[in-house]
Amino acid sequence: MNNKIPALITEKLEANPFKYRIYGSTGNGQLTFTPWVSIIDKSLCDGGSTQKGIYPVFLFKKDMTGVYLSLNMGNTFFSNPNLLNKKGVTKNKRLILLEIN
Structure with missing residues (x-):
């Protein structure tokens, strides 16, 4: 799960490793009940982390x-009190929409 499936997805999508990070996990330290593989667009996810961004x-x-295919959002992003005020949320929403369009 940690290597084989991400490598297969990378190959099938012909994903540029400088733009995307594709990786999986069965848990850190303790096995998870739901293994996963994420596809990270480094320009939308703070350089390749699942802690910030949508993926x-x-x-x-x-x-x-x-x-199952899920659209997830890193929650570490929202632990920053400067980003939680209305002005910060509105600004970041605009930036995300610009990236998507």
Whole structure:
């Protein structure tokens, strides 16, 4: 999960490693019930981290019989009190929409 599936996705998408970071996890230290693989656009996610930004994630069922596609958002971004005020949220919303368009 940590290497094989991300490598396959990278190959199929012909993803540029300088623009995208594709990686998976079965948990850090302790195994997770929902292994996942994320596709990070480094320009939208603070250089490749899932802690800040929006990104698609493949979430696998515990028994690996199915997979879900989810749009996730890093929550570390919202722990910064300067970004939580209305002006900061509005500014960041505009920046995200500009990146998407």
